[in-house]
Amino acid sequence: MIKRQTLACTVLGLSTTLLLAGTSVIAEEYDEDTYGPKNSIIWNTPVKATFDHKVHTMDLELECSSCHDDLFAMQRGTAVDSTEFTMKAMADGEFCGACHDGDTAFATDTNCMACHAASEEPLMWNEPTKAAFSHNMHVEDLGLECNSCHSTVFEMNKGAAAAMDDFTMAAFKEGKYCGACHNGDDAFDAASQCEACHFPPTEKIVFNEPVKTVIFDHDIHVGRAELSCESCHKEVFVMEQGHVADSELAASDDPAVKRAYLETLHSKFCGTCHNSNQAFGYLTRCTVCHIGVKGYDAMHGGDVKADGHGKSGH
Numbered sequence: 290m291i292k293r294q295t296l297a298c299t300v301l302g303l304s305t306t307l308l309l310a311g312t313s314v315i316a317e318e319y320d321e322d323t324y325g326p327k328n329s330i331i332w333n334t335p336v337k338a339t340f341d342h343k344v345h346t347m348d349l350e351l352e353c354s355s356c357h358d359d360l361f362a363m364q365r366g367t368a369v370d371s372t373e374f375t376m377k378a379m380a381d382g383e384f385c386g387a388c389h390d391g392d393t394a395f396a397t398d399t400n401c402m403a404c405h406a407a408s409e410e411p412l413m414w415n416e417p418t419k420a421a422f423s424h425n426m427h428v429e430d431l432g433l434e435c436n437s438c439h440s441t442v443f444e445m446n447k448g449a450a451a452a453m454d455d456f457t458m459a460a461f462k463e464g465k466y467c468g469a470c471h472n473g474d475d476a477f478d479a480a481s482q483c484e485a486c487h488f489p490p491t492e493k494i495v496f497n498e499p500v501k502t503v504i505f506d507h508d509i510h511v512g513r514a515e516l517s518c519e520s521c522h523k524e525v526f527v528m529e530q531g532h533v534a535d536s537e538l539a540a541s542d543d544p545a546v547k548r549a550y551l552e553t554l555h556s557k558f559c560g561t562c563h564n565s566n567q568a569f570g571y572l573t574r575c576t577v578c579h580i581g582v583k584g585y586d587a588m589h590g591g592d593v594k595a596d597g598h599g600k601s602g603h
């Protein structure tokens with residue numbers, strides 16, 4: 290399996306001609322016997338890294354023997370099974386580090402992105418709330434180095450932070466995770482601008498307990514009324530369903546106590562705005578919020594069974 294340089298030149302010459310002629314380019318032939326496996330070798334544990342034979346054999350014209358079998362076995366997965374396949378070993382000149390030493394090729398303590406391409410797509414968390422992080426924005430637009438986050442603040446591994454109990458706003462406030470920079474100093478405070486990182490629920494929230502059926506729509510409040518998340522989620526509501534429903538229900542049979550409770554319930558939550566001042570008052574238009582079982586059914590095409598209303602949810 291010796292690299293044939295003449296073939297590479299012919300193919301290159303041909304595709305250049307095609308390009309100049311303005312015709313669509315025919316996919317260049319890649320001969321696995323000559324250049325090694327066509328598909329990228331991708332490692333996923335402990336972090337994602339990629340190696341391309343094409344770059345090293347076809348483009349850089351390295352012989353198979355420059356890697357096989359001294360540095361790497363010709364068997365995918367061998368290196369990673371050895372537990373020695375680490376950045377430290379590479380810095381000591383092993384594996385990729387045999388060439389990636391800042392001399393023969395770029396060093397392994399630079400250019401992390403070349404081998405550990407973080408995905409272009411923003412990382413998404415869906416639990417307990419929906420939030421996003423963009424590498425593109427932090428790395429390309431802001432020019433942050435990989436090691437400003439990896440691996441002191443975050444592991445280079447999707448889901449690692451989410452597996453920790455303390456991946457919370459409270460921990461951010463103490464300078465952990467996103468809060469390492471989002472402290473109002475190095476970057477905007479995580480206790481503000483929630484909408485920069487979080488997405489509001491797209492479905493209407495329906496309160497079914499203890500009365501049916503109060504409806505709350507983020508679209509109207511965030512979209513149409515242009516309220517920031519903080520206007521509700523800092524003081525009025527916790528960003529999780531069930532906060533209102535769990536509020537202490539007046540167990541008393543005394544109508545006066547019940548009335549007082551209702552007053553508090555409404556004024557404390559929705560009534561902070563629905564006070565005939567910022568928005569229509571809660572004492573006036575009960576049925577705009579309390580759409581009732583009929584309203585709820587109508588919203589769902591009249592198809593919902595009565596027993597579907599028992600639980601708080603969508």
Ligand code: HEC
Pocket residue numbers: 290321322323324325326330340342345346351352353354355356357361362363364365366367368369
């Ligand atoms: C710059 C280093 C390098 C060069 C040069 C190189 N390889 Fe590889 N090759 C690798 C690495 C890294 C692996 C994956 C080893 C591992 O996972 O332990 C690999 C794996 C392979 C595999 C196994 C793939 C599989 O799916 O199991 C084959 C086959 C292979 N190489 C063929 C070749 C041939 C043929 C050439 C010469 C044309 C070549 N390699 C040149 C680094 C290289």
Ligand code: HEC
Pocket residue numbers: 338339340341344345349351355356360384385386387388389393394395403404
């Ligand atoms: C035998 C020497 C050698 C080994 C071993 C080697 N590389 Fe390379 N690699 C090179 C050279 C030479 C270049 C091109 C010079 C440069 O970009 O600094 C290169 C370039 C690259 C590039 C840049 C590709 C591009 O599109 O510009 C990546 C990514 C890369 N190597 C990954 C790896 C990984 C991952 C390993 C280990 C699995 C590895 N290399 C092992 C010699 C080697």
Ligand code: HEC
Pocket residue numbers: 332333334335336337338339369374375376377385389396397398399400401402403404405435436439440445
């Ligand atoms: C030349 C390619 C290359 C470059 C450049 C590179 N890495 Fe790696 N890295 C690898 C390979 C290959 C592995 C082993 C495969 C794996 O762990 O998934 C690895 C493993 C790792 C690991 C897990 C193992 C360990 O050592 O803890 C971390 C973390 C890591 N790299 C971080 C970085 C950071 C940060 C940078 C930049 C400062 C960087 N790497 C630059 C190729 C590279």
Ligand code: HEC
Pocket residue numbers: 336337401402403405406407408412422424427428433434435436437438439443444445446447448449450451
């Ligand atoms: C501002 C912080 C920050 C910087 C800078 C940063 N990352 Fe990340 N990276 C993260 C976070 C957050 C995660 C997700 C960690 C988690 O889920 O626990 C992550 C995860 C990753 C992952 C695994 C994700 C996946 O899709 O598999 C890779 C690979 C990665 N980063 C590479 C890089 C590289 C390469 C650079 C530099 C070019 C870089 N990161 C710079 C914050 C950062």
Ligand code: HEC
Pocket residue numbers: 420421422423426427431433437438442466467468469470471475476477485486
């Ligand atoms: C290493 C520091 C650092 C870490 C860690 C970090 N960021 Fe950032 N982030 C910045 C800087 C710097 C800015 C730009 C300055 C500003 O907007 O205040 C920024 C801006 C942002 C923006 C604003 C985007 C825009 O459109 O303006 C978002 C969203 C964001 N970061 C999300 C996150 C999330 C989510 C995390 C945690 C997973 C995180 N960041 C962790 C440094 C960091």
Ligand code: HEC
Pocket residue numbers: 414415416417418419420421456457458459467471478479480481482483484485486487518519522523527528529
């Ligand atoms: C810099 C980005 C960022 C900003 C700004 C931000 N958050 Fe978060 N938040 C996250 C990330 C990342 C998580 C963890 C993943 C998840 O829960 O989706 C999280 C988790 C949460 C959680 C669930 C975990 C916990 O702490 O209870 C709540 C609730 C929350 N955020 C509310 C808010 C509110 C309210 C604001 C505005 C005052 C806000 N966040 C601002 C990134 C941010």
Ligand code: HEC
Pocket residue numbers: 418419483484487488489490494505507510511516517518519520521522526527528529530531532533534
């Ligand atoms: C006008 C008030 C208001 C505004 C503004 C608002 N929310 Fe909410 N949000 C609520 C209420 C009410 C609930 C349900 C609370 C409960 O059940 O106790 C809720 C619940 C949530 C939940 C939990 C949903 C679930 O299914 O568990 C998330 C996540 C959330 N909001 C995110 C956001 C984000 C992000 C923004 C800003 C873009 C935002 N909210 C703006 C009032 C608001």
Ligand code: HEC
Pocket residue numbers: 503504505506509510514516520521525558559560561562563567568569577578
């Ligand atoms: C931070 C202020 C604020 C809070 C808290 C708030 N709203 Fe609103 N709400 C508004 C504003 C502003 C409007 C739009 C102006 C208007 O219709 O009076 C609105 C409009 C509405 C509408 C009218 C929709 C339509 O089709 O016209 C309903 C229904 C509603 N809110 C229900 C609720 C419920 C239920 C709660 C409590 C779970 C709540 N709101 C909490 C500010 C708020």
Ligand code: HEC
Pocket residue numbers: 496497498499500501502503533534538539551554555558559560563570571572573574575576577578579
């Ligand atoms: C801005 C929206 C809104 C308006 C307007 C509104 N309510 Fe409510 N109401 C709620 C929410 C939210 C709850 C708590 C969720 C639930 O109990 O299902 C609630 C709960 C109740 C409850 C049950 C309390 C309990 O725990 O036993 C009663 C009874 C009630 N409202 C009566 C009324 C009456 C009567 C009016 C008109 C004078 C009214 N509401 C106007 C939003 C509203």
